[in-house]
Amino acid sequence: MTQPVLEAVNLAQSYEVSRGFLSAPATVKAVAGISFRLAPRSTLAVVGESGSGKSTLARMLTMIEAPGAGSLFLNGVDVAEADAATRRRYRGEVQMVFQNPYGSLNPRQTIGAAIEEPLLVNTPLPAAERRARALDMMARVGLRPEHHGRYPHMFSGGQRQRIAIARALVLKPKILVLDEPVSALDVSVRAQVLNLLVELQEGLGVAYVFVSHDLGVVRHMADEVMVMYLGRAVEHGPRDAIFSAAKHPYTRALMSATPMADPGAKKDRIVLEGELPSPFNPPTGCPFNPRCPLVMARCRSEMPPLETKAGRLVACWAAQDTPGPTPMRREAAAA
Amino acid sequence: MTLLSIRNLTVSFATSRGPFRAVDGVDLDVAAGELVAIVGESGSGKSVAMLAVMGLLPWTATVTADRLMFDGKDLAAMTPRERRRIIGRDLAMIFQEPMSSLNPCFTVGFQIGEALKTHLGLGRAARRDRAIALLNEVGIPEPERRLRAFPHQLSGGMSQRVMIAMALACRPKLIIADEPTTALDVTIQAQILDLLVRLQRENGVGLVLITHDMGVVAETSQRVCVHYAGQQVEMQPTEGLFRDPHHPYTAALLAALPERASGRLLPSIPGVVPGLADRPKGCLFSPRCRFATERCRTVPPPRAGAELGLALCHTPLVQGVPQRAPAAA
Numbered sequence: 001m002t003q004p005v006l007e008a009v010n011l012a013q014s015y016e017v018s019r020g021f022l023s024a025p026a027t028v029k030a031v032a033g034i035s036f037r038l039a040p041r042s043t044l045a046v047v048g049e050s051g052s053g054k055s056t057l058a059r060m061l062t063m064i065e066a067p068g069a070g071s072l073f074l075n076g077v078d079v080a081e082a083d084a085a086t087r088r089r090y091r092g093e094v095q096m097v098f099q100n101p102y103g104s105l106n107p108r109q110t111i112g113a114a115i116e117e118p119l120l121v122n123t124p125l126p127a128a129e130r131r132a133r134a135l136d137m138m139a140r141v142g143l144r145p146e147h148h149g150r151y152p153h154m155f156s157g158g159q160r161q162r163i164a165i166a167r168a169l170v171l172k173p174k175i176l177v178l179d180e181p182v183s184a185l186d187v188s189v190r191a192q193v194l195n196l197l198v199e200l201q202e203g204l205g206v207a208y209v210f211v212s213h214d215l216g217v218v219r220h221m222a223d224e225v226m227v228m229y230l231g232r233a234v235e236h237g238p239r240d241a242i243f244s245a246a247k248h249p250y251t252r253a254l255m256s257a258t259p260m261a262d263p264g265a266k267k268d269r270i271v272l273e274g275e276l277p278s279p280f281n282p283p284t285g286c287p288f289n290p291r292c293p294l295v296m297a298r299c300r301s302e303m304p305p306l307e308t309k310a311g312r313l314v315a316c317w318a319a320q321d322t323p324g325p326t327p328m329r330r331e332a333a334a335a
Numbered sequence: 336m337t338l339l340s341i342r343n344l345t346v347s348f349a350t351s352r353g354p355f356r357a358v359d360g361v362d363l364d365v366a367a368g369e370l371v372a373i374v375g376e377s378g379s380g381k382s383v384a385m386l387a388v389m390g391l392l393p394w395t396a397t398v399t400a401d402r403l404m405f406d407g408k409d410l411a412a413m414t415p416r417e418r419r420r421i422i423g424r425d426l427a428m429i430f431q432e433p434m435s436s437l438n439p440c441f442t443v444g445f446q447i448g449e450a451l452k453t454h455l456g457l458g459r460a461a462r463r464d465r466a467i468a469l470l471n472e473v474g475i476p477e478p479e480r481r482l483r484a485f486p487h488q489l490s491g492g493m494s495q496r497v498m499i500a501m502a503l504a505c506r507p508k509l510i511i512a513d514e515p516t517t518a519l520d521v522t523i524q525a526q527i528l529d530l531l532v533r534l535q536r537e538n539g540v541g542l543v544l545i546t547h548d549m550g551v552v553a554e555t556s557q558r559v560c561v562h563y564a565g566q567q568v569e570m571q572p573t574e575g576l577f578r579d580p581h582h583p584y585t586a587a588l589l590a591a592l593p594e595r596a597s598g599r600l601l602p603s604i605p606g607v608v609p610g611l612a613d614r615p616k617g618c619l620f621s622p623r624c625r626f627a628t629e630r631c632r633t634v635p636p637p638r639a640g641a642e643l644g645l646a647l648c649h650t651p652l653v654q655g656v657p658q659r660a661p662a663a664a
Contacts, residue, residue: 188603190591199600220594259525275492275493
């Protein structure tokens with residue numbers, strides 16, 4: 001593998017939450033040990049439901065928050081050990097696009113000013129040069145030069161997301177962290193923005209960390225997929241390996257629960273019971289064991305390690321190191 | 336038996352820039368035990384059309400229809416008092432965001448009980464028993480304890496179950512569900528959809544499902560209406576719609592789904608839905624349609640026959656090929 005642009009080693013973050021006047025504050029492990037390597041020009045998709053810790057992970061990767069434990073390497077250099085000036089430079093190399101384009105743009109700032117602001121803060125460029133760079137980036141994302149002086153309310157959701165992408169890319173970052181970039185958009189506009197992201201990756205050579213819960217979008221965009229559950233990676237590997245034969249029962253359930261736009265498709269639907277357990281009080285052993293259709297005695301007591309099975313990493317006692325997906329008991333019962 | 340029958344429903348809003356037609360000539364029939372989906376992007380008027388049926392639009396809206404019948408009664412000719420007697424009892428609605436649709440000041444039990452008290456006149460003990468039975472039915476564990484819970488103590492999936500329990504409270508004949516699973520996670524969405532489909536099959540309730548998710552449509556509904564910019568552009572049985580869409584908008588919408596795409600780039604639809612200011616003269620989809628001709632841009636399209644999915648188009652598609660040679664421009 002080529003030198004990764006970004007490498008995470010055992011990243012973890014926990015928060016203390018006050019539970020009222022008399023009780024002791026509780027600790028929530030939002031992310032509990034995530035490791036990955038991101039190759040240049042590639043896309044890593046992080047999949048998970050709300051509460052799985054994917055947004056916390058995104059905040060740590062973009063250095064909005066310092067990791068509680070573990071380390072983050074950018075171009076092979078440990079970010080935590082870098083001096084302030086270097087860290088400042090690194091911040092420009094990892095940029096973020098947020099989920100909601102209605103909330104992430106300042107309504108009182110023209111979009112030209114919004115796109116130029118990262119340059120103003122991070123570079124000594126003169127105003128004319130900043131403007132030229134902003135206009136160039138606007139053209140790349142499909143905005144016209146006359147849009148430069150307009151305000152966010154004059155744009156549709158899809159256009160706003162283009163503005164947010166232009167703002168993130170104007171510092172020419174090597175890595176773009178996209179937190180659910182298309183989930184607020186309509187189908188026809190979503191396709192436009194996804195195409196734009198594909199073109200920008202080919203043109204600028206950025207690597208993407210693509211946080212999403214939409215498996216259709218993930219399958220289209222990703223080179224590698226990491227599935228998270230309650231702050232941990234449960235399955236992580238190349239896209240085709242995971243989509244053709246998921247090994248972790250949670251990945252399989254997630255795939256079967258995603259509605260498919262094909263009424264003729266025959267599916268073995270696995271409907272999980274219950275909801276994501278409270279992160280205050282995670283179950284012992286495997287975090288997925290209360291909802292897992294394959295649960296065994298061992299799952300309730302021992303945490304399964306993330307180990308290589310059939311060409312991907314998977315954390316499950318029941319997953320087998322054989323080709324093909326893990327068989328699910330419940331389907332056999334239903335058939 | 337047809338429960339809901341709508342012909343030529345039009346809703347316009349008085350805005351400072353003149354009237355805006357949010358819903359433009361919508362027809363819909365829903366029979367008992369049928370699941371009809373209405374799909375469309377934001378601004379397509381799918382929610383407004385159903386809010387008009389419920390009578391929940393603000394005074395700025397003007398609703399006209401050639402026919403607006405529910406269960407043999409004319410909703411349009413009713414007094415508000417008569418209408419209120421039906422709504423919430425025979426005709427119920429499940430709203431989009433469960434977190435903000437429930438009243439944060441009252442317990443779940445109280446909110447479910449309200450409909451039972453108003454419509455069925457049940458006493459306190461009977462209301463409590465019925466509320467527990469309803470919460471059981473929608474799959475909420477420990478219903479006795481949950482009755483005393485406030486909405487903020489429930490997760491999104493649980494709140495949506497409470498919304499469904501409220502809609503079911505008086506055994507309605509027709510339920511309108513407006514994006515019931517949009518705010519929920521995929522595994523919870525699967526649970527809620529299964530619940531709705533089970534209730535519709537077991538109780539013979541008619542269900543109108545408003546959604547923008549083609550996957551949800553494919554997996555649940557029997558018939559689909561596609562809305563675009565307030566107009567109903569196509570209506571077909573679900574299988575036919577996904578196999579052979581007749582309106583170019585439906586075809587483009589399906590082609591733009593990442594899960595149906597084969598290449599690295601998706602066949603996207605250029606442009607955006609027209610707003611109040613830039614409404615085209617002819618077909619509303621013509622500026623974004625790749626089959627558009629001069630006639631499409633100037634003459635509003637006619638409605639095709641049922642064999643062509645009632646497509647609102649000059650040149651409906653069959654297997655992706657436009658029919659009827661377009662008139663020479």
